[in-house]
């Protein structure tokens with residue numbers, strides 16, 4: 001088979017195959033997507049209708065202002081997630097072109113030559129341009145064309161989780177008799193034990209569990225955010241970090257521009273901000289090339 005050009009999938013068959021592609025099929029993807037689409041929204045509803053009204057009566061002005069701001073963040077998270085799935089790591093390139101160019105490698109699974117920074121995903125079973133990692137919360141690889149959506153979803157989710165944790169933290173301690181004291185932190189660390197010892201009742205136990213759920217979410221999102229920023233800082237993808245490839249480190253601003261597009265500083269504001277990427281995913285500027293072209297380094 002010859003793949004000489006990128007194919008735009010406009011017809012119905014291609015649309016069907018694209019929809020089929022974004023439906024998660026592996027167990028890890030199904031679990032991740034379910035947590036993201038069902039678990040997180042339920043948690044959010046409990047927060048705004050169960051926890052926040054402790055301080056701000058539901059549908060009152062103060063509640064409406066806070067919930068509206070949280071909803072802007074939440075809608076950004078889900079719209080970025082949707083765009084990440086629909087755009088995919090390879091953008092409009094339905095099939096990677098099988099051509100021979102310098103820097104191209106042979107992928108034994110796909111049996112074709114692939115551009116530099118492209119790696120094969122064992123879960124998606126395709127090669128992904130500038131592959132970062134496989135995201136189980138969407139069942140899709142994060143790579144060249146969709147990294148900005150993944151990054152923006154993580155940033156928005158992080159900003160969303162911080163106030164929610166602060167509310168639920170205060171709420172949980174309000175519900176434990178006597179409020180927060182250092183001596184009682186074990187009740188939050190080991191709620192099962194505290195329940196069995198009848199120090200807390202079952203309702204308090206549930207509040208602590210919900211607080212732990214929010215805390216774990218924030219901890220995980222913080223890890224994702226730091227991992228992304230660390231790789232962006234070094235001009236690496238997660239794959240390149242693992243393989244210690246530093247050829248594409250061009251300085252912080254250029255790294256951000258090459259990974260998230262020319263409006264990298266605005267991508268987290270909305271998934272609809274256009275942010276064109278300098279590379280088509282086939283060729284990339286290396287540090288060596290940049291230094292060679294820069295007279296300062298001559």
Ligand SMILES: [Zn+2]
Pocket residue numbers: 107108109110111119120121125126127
């Ligand atoms: Zn491959």
Ligand SMILES: [Zn+2]
Pocket residue numbers: 121122123124125133134135139140141142
């Ligand atoms: Zn993948």
